[in-house]
Amino acid sequence: MNESFDNGEEKKEEKQSFEKEYILIYNDGNKETVFETVDEIKSKNKSREKTSFPKGLILMMLVLTILVSTISSYVTAKLVLRNVENKTIVIEQPNQNTTSPTVITSDKIDISEVVNNIKDTIVEVYTESTKFSSFYGEYITEGAGSGVIYSSDGYIITNNHVVENATNITVVLTSKEQYKAQIVASDLVSDIAVLKIEAEGLKVATIGDSDQIKVGQMCIAIGNPLGTLGGTVTDGIISALSREITIEGQKMVLLQTNTAISPGNSGGGLFDIAGNLIGIVNAKSAGDYIEGIGFAIPVNYAIDVTKQLIAYGYVEGRPQLGIRGVSIETMQQAWSYSVNNFGVYVLEVIGESAKNAGLKIGDVIVKFDGEEIKSITDLRTVLCNYSAGDIVEIEVVRGQTTLTLILKLEQKK
Missing domain, CATH: 1.20.5 (Single alpha-helices involved in coiled-coils or other helix-helix interfaces)
Structure with missing residues (x-):
């Protein structure tokens, strides 16, 4: 009884201890308080809450x-x-x-002021040309390019290939004023042409010195890319000097630049960072994986040609065959002109020397001093090796007959 009573008391005391929130653990029959009382834990937590950050x-x-x-x-x-x-x-x-x-x-380079000073020296050039096809008959083609104002009274420098064979030329200033332009003279070899508009007080480009240009120096191009974006400004550096390339059969020595050049920029200006004209833009290399390769005619050469074109109407020493012709390079073209050979078809004989040599309309030039001729480009290329006054042999096909003619090259005027 005592034993059961003691057990009961122990259980009751344990219960009371639990009710008093004591936590007891028995170990080998002995009581050992391992954990603190809940009250103590709460007390410590309250103490921590008081000392912790709000x-x-x-x-x-x-x-x-x-x-x-x-x-x-x-x-x-x-x-x-x-x-x-x-x-x-x-x-x-x-x-x-x-x-x-x-x-x-180095100080920051801001070209906006330079551009503001030179932008009015560049013009947009728009052309119309009349062409003929046996299939379409007579039709009009349009083209576009750029130009640089050379004199305040309306002389403008552009590329020969921009205005070549044009029957109607319109020049647009940055003010959007439009003028009809006439070709004063042009030079195929240098790809320079001079236009004239009836205007006064135009802003003239300041001519620089292309002989002083260095590779790596900054440059600015202004033109009419795509024939719709007149006044577009791009910049870059001079990539190379005296780069010899062939464009449409003409060997040329040009400045190379990585400045963005697009169709329509031809004839526009290439300027140094001071705003001096150092070149006339005339070409861009195009093709897959080709980017940042543009070319310009050195201004010293361009101005020398321009002065001669204005003064004489031609460049001294340039030879000409004295004809106007068209390439026969395909069977369709041969069929169109009723001939059987490839070469240069003579549309018109304009030089006295050519007339005296016996050249006639309808002849097909197939050889020039032993060099085979398959196109106008071939003819232009071989002419670069000759001067006015040289005597050459020309082989032509007339109907079913092949003839050899002796011709003295004339001064191109």
């Missing part, structure tokens, strides 16, 4: 941290951008016996 303070500290981080990032970005705008270049030299990097600094 939630509002934590939130405020978080906001301040984000704000400081943002301001720091902004200031850093501004410093970096300032370096970029000022074109500050830092070159690390880890293998050199130096304690600090080499710093090269």
Whole structure:
């Protein structure tokens, strides 16, 4: 009974202990308090709550941290951008016996003022040409290019290929004023043509010196790309000097640039960073994987040709065959002109020397001094090797007969 009573008392005491929120663990029959009482735990938690940071303070500290981080990032970005705008270049030299990097600094280059001073010296050029086809009959083709104002009274430099065979030419100024233009003279070899409009007080391009150009110097092109974007400005550098290339059968020595050049830029100006005209844009290399290769006629050469074209109407020493012809390069073209041979079909005999040599309309030129001729381009290419006054042999096909004619090349006028 005592035993059962004691057990009951023990259980009751355990229950009471539990009710008093004591947590007891028995180990080998002995009581051992391993955990603190709940009251003590609560008391300590309350103490911790009193010493911990309030939630509002934590939130405020978080906001301040984000704000400081943002301001720091902004200031850093501004410093970096300032370096970029000022074109500050830092070159690390880890293998050199130096304690600090080499710093090269140059001022920011803003070409807007330069462009504003030169943009009115460039014009848009629009052409119409009358052509004939046995299938379509007579029809009109349109073209577009650019030009550079050479004199305040309306002389304009452009490319020969822009206005060649044009029957109607319109020049548009940056003010959008339109003028009918006449060809003063043109030169096939240099690809320079001079136009004239009836205007006064035009802004004239300042002529630079292409002999002083260096590879790597900055340049600016202004023109009428695609024939619809007059006044477009692009910039780049001079990539190479005295680049010899062949364009439509003509060997030319040109400036090379990576400035963006597009169809319609031809005849426009290439300027140095001071706004001086250093070239007349005339070509771009096109094709798959080709980008950033444009060409311009050096201004010293272009101006020399321009002066002769205005003064004489031609460039001294240039030879001409004295005919107007068309290429026969396909069977369809041969059928159109009722001939059986490829070469250059004579449309008109305009030179006295050609007439005296016996050239006639309908002849097909197939050889020039032993060189085979298959197109106008071939004929132009071989003419580059001759001068006015040279005597040459020309082989022509007339009907079913092949003839050899002796001709003295004339001064092209």
